[in-house]
Amino acid sequence: MSVRNGLLAVLSLGPAYGAQLHAELGDRLGHRRTVNIGQVYATLDRLGVQGLVRAAGVTDDGLPLYRITDDGLRQVESDLSTAPEGSPDWSEMLDSVLMATSLPGSDPRRLVASYRERWHAASAPSSTAPTAQSALSSRAEAALSAAAIDWLDGVEAELDGRGGLDGELTRGYSTTRPRRGRPSA
Known part of the structure; x- marks a missing residue:
């Protein structure tokens, strides 16, 4: 799954900002190497040009929100079927x-x-x-x-509920706000 398709899939949950999407990709695809935050924003820009996402306002502290379009949702349904x-x-x-x-x-x-x-x-x-x-x-x-x-x-x-793992597999967005800035060394 490309970063592009991963971002679209996560955006199917609702509007989100770039750092939030970056954190969600890391949480949901933990086996994958870390995606660069710059790649997330560049991909969001391309998705906007392609008509698959659009601006959805800003957070309370001014972070731009992105929302998936109907075309983007169709892409997610195709990718995950x-x-x-x-x-x-x-x-x-x-x-x-x-x-x-x-x-x-x-x-x-x-x-x-x-x-x-x-x-x-x-x-x-x-x-x-x-x-x-x-x-x-x-x-x-x-x-x-x-x-x-x-x-x-x-x-x-x-x-099917017979695997033995505790808890739900599905979840919405994390309620923990991702840290901003460079990771500590």
């Missing part, structure tokens, strides 16, 4: 599924099923004559596919 075409990507899957499971009102079951289908297809044996190197590569792909399918099974168990 099925896995992208082609070979599945581990990080992309984590981003998409973790984001979808964190959003109230979202039903990520179709997305989970779509990724499961892609990973099963990726683990199918190749019809070409294997070399030692290609056999080693195939083993790695099979191991990654098995891990992805196992993780998706766990996600589905949580969605």
Whole structure:
């Protein structure tokens, strides 16, 4: 999931300001490397030009708020309903599924099923004559596919209430205001 699509998904919760969106991406996609706050604001500007977000006023202390448009919501629904075409990507899957499971009102079951289908297809044996190197590569792909399918099974168990995690998967915006300025060393 690109930063662009992640921001749109978080904005589906309602208006937010840049640092808030930055913190939400970090909280919801904790496995991902930290996104630069400048990238968040630059992406919000591009999303505005594309008509996917618009200005929504300011906070009490003057921070600009952004709101998703109807076109932006359609983009989120598309992004979080099925896995992208082609070979599945581990990080992309984590981003998409973790984001979808964190959003109230979202039903990520179709997305989970779509990724499961892609990973099963990726683990199918190749019809070409294997070399030692290609056999080693195939083993790695099979191991990654098995891990992805196992993780998706766990996600589905949580969605069905039989996974054993405490608490709700979905949540709105955090009530903790993100710190502003440079992180301390």
